[in-house]
Amino acid sequence: MASASGGDDQPGTTEPAALSLFDFDDPPAPPEPPPPLDEAAEQPDLQELATESARTPAESPSLAESPPPAPVAESRLDTPQADEPPVGNLLDGIVGQSAAVSRLRSALESPLPAYLFVGPAGAGLRSAACRFAGELLAARSATPERERRLALAEQHPDLLVFDRVGAAMTAEQVRDAVRAAAVAPAAGELKVIVLPEVDRAALIAPILLKSVEEPPPSCVFMLLADEINRPMETLASRCVRIDFEALGEADLRALLVAEGIDGSRADFAAVAAGGSIDRARLLASDADAASRIDTWRGMRRSLDGTASAAMAAVDTALEATEQAAAPLEARHQTERADADERAELYGTNFGRSSLDERHRRELRRVRIDELTMGFAVLSAQIRDEVRNATLAAETAAEQLAAVGDAAEALRFNANQRLTLSCLFIRLGRTSP
Structure with missing residues (x-):
């Protein structure tokens, strides 16, 4: 076996002990080589050894004078980080x-x-x-x-x-x-x-x-x-x-402005969020939200009762939901990075699986929220046409029922593509 210096083993030398992962200071010095055996050396007195072993710990000089165990180093979990501002109550x-x-x-x-x-x-x-x-x-x-x-x-x-x-x-x-x-x-x-x-x-x-x-x-x-x-x-x-109550538009707007959102965008998000904090934050960070609402407004006019028109509208609606989920996916990436940083800082990664599960659930929720917003846009269009006398009340009732059935299906986690297909086919059949 090679020695620590890389040469051949020499007689009368001993390899230094392997360095432990828990030795954080300088590596220990190699032990002194044992003295050569002297066959003429005096053998130990067996009676003296028996007497020494019978001593109590207090009587034994080696035990009585042994130092106390070294204190355990303080964990980073118990030490507040100086560069982090306090979170407060x-x-x-x-x-x-x-x-x-x-x-x-x-x-x-x-x-x-x-x-x-x-x-x-x-x-x-x-x-x-x-x-x-x-x-x-x-x-x-x-x-x-x-x-x-x-x-x-x-x-x-x-x-x-x-x-x-x-x-x-x-x-x-x-x-x-x-x-x-x-x-x-x-x-x-x-x-x-x-x-x-x-x-x-x-x-x-x-x-x-x-x-x-x-x-x-x-x-x-x-x-x-x-x-x-x-x-x-x-x-x-x-x-x-x-x-708890649904948040009013004023509370949502004040929250968004306090988080640095521009006033005009905060106004739009507070109105379109339907009282939801998470929805308001997503809409405020989504520059394409207003254009997607316009897409939904034009979608109903494209329905002519044919399956091809209904399928094209389905693709448009699902593409809008993916666009709506993009800001949330970006936020999730930041949250995962923050979780990894906290795990390194505090020494714990507890709850990471729960975080990933919550992210999956939030993505599904934001897609459903986007479709629900689109349904609200369709319903508002139908009611406006009734008020303007451009749509018969009986036809409007059938279309509103179709929108309500689709919203109820989404509530129970129905397949989104199938739900939208049924909705757009029904709206096309009853279009004026």
Whole structure:
């Protein structure tokens, strides 16, 4: 075997010990070569060895004088980064929900086991839940800024968000949440479990009921729902209900302007967003949104009852949805880069799979929102033509019914191309 210097092994020399990955200082000096054996050396006294081994630790000089173990180096997780400005109280970032924020502030000191956030899609329920969770975790931590940042990014090990995989959350997902609630917090004194869109899976309410009624003392549940339906009533009665409202155009405009959006573009986005924060941000960052609305306005005039015209309109509509998704895909790329940076900075990549799943769901949502906006444009055209007496009321009713059926099909995750094909064929058959 070659020595450290690259020459042949020499008799009477010893290779230096291999350097460990955990040796961060200078490499240790090679050990001194053992003295040559002296056959005439005096053999150790066996009686003396027995006496030495019988000594207590306190009597043994080597043990009594041994130094204490070296302290463990402080983790970067516990050290605030000097180049990061403080995020401040996360509840201050909840826009246009003064009544909800007031109740959440009151709940920080002594939180109850379960909360139910109820409000329309786009009102910011998920963001509000993560912000509330961040403040709960920060209040019980020696590093509050760290807890806030990780919770805001949904990367905190004690903030578990269970997103639905398909059209609705499954019973097995809810059982996973129940099992997670029974496990002690990973990093602090409290664990927060967030279950979005529970109204889509109301039949699983009995599985969750007992855990919400008698949760572990270290766990807080946050359920999110657009509405309270009948199967959810018993579960809802066991939670503290926090109501959220659709944001008004003034709140959305003020939010966009505060984020640096030009006033005229903020006006357009606030009006076209339908009360949704996410939709308003996307429209404000999308220079082609106004032209796509004009495309939808001209689409109905091209329908003449033929299949070729209907298929051409389908292609145009789906192309518009891809254009609408482009700003979101750019934002997702930035979020993934930020998540990787936080993972390197804080030493944790917790929640990355959840981030990827959320991105897929948001892309589908923005495509549906784009189609829904197009349906709203078609409906407005039909009503305007009735008011202007250019379209018979009976024909208008048939066309509005076709648009309503298409919107309902999208709500239940129907195939988008097939849904649009049926709509445009029906509109072409009833065109004036």
